[in-house]
Amino acid sequence: MRLSQLFGKTQREIPADADTISHQLMLRAGMIRQLTAGVYSYLPIALRSMRKIENIIRDEMNKAGGQEICMPVLQPIELWEKSGRGASFGKNLFRLFDRKERELALGPTHEEVVTDLVGRSVQSYRDLPLLLYQIQTKFRDEPRPRGGLVRVREFVMKDLYSFDTDAEGLDISYRKMVNAYKNIFSRCGLPVIMIEADSGAIGGKDSNEFMAISEMGEDEIIYCESCGKAANAEKARSIKAKADNSEPRPMEEVSTPGCKTIDEVCHYLKLDPVNTIKAVFYMADDEFIFVCIRGDIDVNEVKLKNSLHCSDLRLATEEEVAAAGITAGFASPIGLKNIKTVVDESIASGTNFVAGGNKYDTHIKNVNFPRDFKADIIADIALAAAGDGCIHCGAKLLATRGVEVGHVFKLGTFLSEKMGAYYIDANGDSKPIVMGCYGIGIGRLMAAAVEINHDDKGIIWPKNIAPYQIYLCPLFLENPLVTEKAESLYRELQEMEMEVLYDDRNESTGIKFNDADLLGIPLRITVSPRSLEKGCIEVKWRSEKQSELVALDKAIEKIKDMITGK
């Protein structure tokens, strides 16, 4: 490709509304253009990289036994009503009406369609297992798109669905996918870690995310350096500091004037937060929920939501708290009536806590569970934090951030039962197909790769997903020798099917080198009068500082070796 003809100019200025590195670099490199919030056009450079990624994914999916299909983006709303997930997707589902006023959705994912499809065609256990995938555009009306391609409303995703006769079969499919995913990310030059993840309200047992470690990532990862276990903070469990565990003593009211927060109470009574009970109030599908957790621990709302089996969870407003008859700042679980109470396990494992007195300026000492108050639900709803103990090996946990580039789920039979996807087993019995689903966001993967592989000059593409392999950069084009040599190199490299971006623009050296660095093509070849005088050209890896002189007659061979060998 001749750079003079490439659609998508580089630009020097950083666009004002991009503040993640990958977004800035992709805009400056002329790769993407935003149309509206969370919706982008992909220009040739970006598309080439995405096609590379897609083809790596295709290759690994096919190797794992996947068959590629293509399913509709436009989906009848009935399908979503049938699965019951229209409600749980809620406003994230793009909805529209056709001319007959029939309601449709733009697919945010394809479990419904694929389950319907497979349910209609699979009849026997002999038809299973089955691995079907597609690389298709998804639509999700995200409340807040952000970070360039990191979170968007229209995006291309590879989604594979596995169909097995039983849980053992699902385990095998799942392992195949995990293995394929590891290969994919490794081939894309993107270091990822696989972590335990929450499967959401609908998922089955197991779920893992593949995270690219990056400060701009949206997810917090809690991990253990000593045993290597890692989990999304939404899911992570940890060993918390020990609370008092002495013999329960009788309750005792104490005056705590103006002490509304745990910090104030602890300071006033000279206590450690570990020995206090914190009350937090939520609305779960419009039901008021009283949550008790130790003063030193934060509530993990995902865990709480899972333990309540609700679809909507949010903090209660001050008005709602007051309406429930609770004295804010001095709330007490003792003597609660007709309010659903969730107690964190941390409360059950300690004694003699300080809790609110349910009247102003009063707390109660020596509160013990379940002696003094009851719980409707006792569960682990604690947010794991850096510094906690690892539940596997006891070492101190660490925290970092990551971009979720892949997610695998064991769905089980929930959807197949809802959608009527059954098969006949060897005994002639009808059984629901056991499902799994496995996704990779293409654009997000590319953004993560840029985020992780760059320097202050620009992108440094991993070789396998680079839009081009070679940046052919002649200097002083008015010199006929330079032009002649560059043109012949371009021709020869193309004949060898090398991917060459040829900077045939009559620009100054600075512009050309800076664009080469910005675009981040792995190998730069410089043709200039200075090196031609020595009978040489220069080659330089984007990832390295030093260039190397290569004799003209050895050039093609050397370039070929560099591209294929390294």
Place this chain on the structure above:
RNA sequence: CGGGGUGUGGCGCAGUUGGUAGCGCGCAGCGUUUGGGACGCUGAGGUCGGAGGUUCGAGCCCUCUCACCCCGACCA
């Protein structure tokens, strides 16, 4: 949905007490240049996000509205 911010040429920005819309980059032409975003001259390009209002006069003041960005909420 809550909080914060920004809308002026393709990009980045300035625009004073209300008085003929400017700068840098980029773009087009000509010339000089060229080993890390060169220089001179000439030129094109703007319903100042939109609507309403105040005023002799609004980019600037008032009201409403829309869009985009960031934090949070949300998020298979």
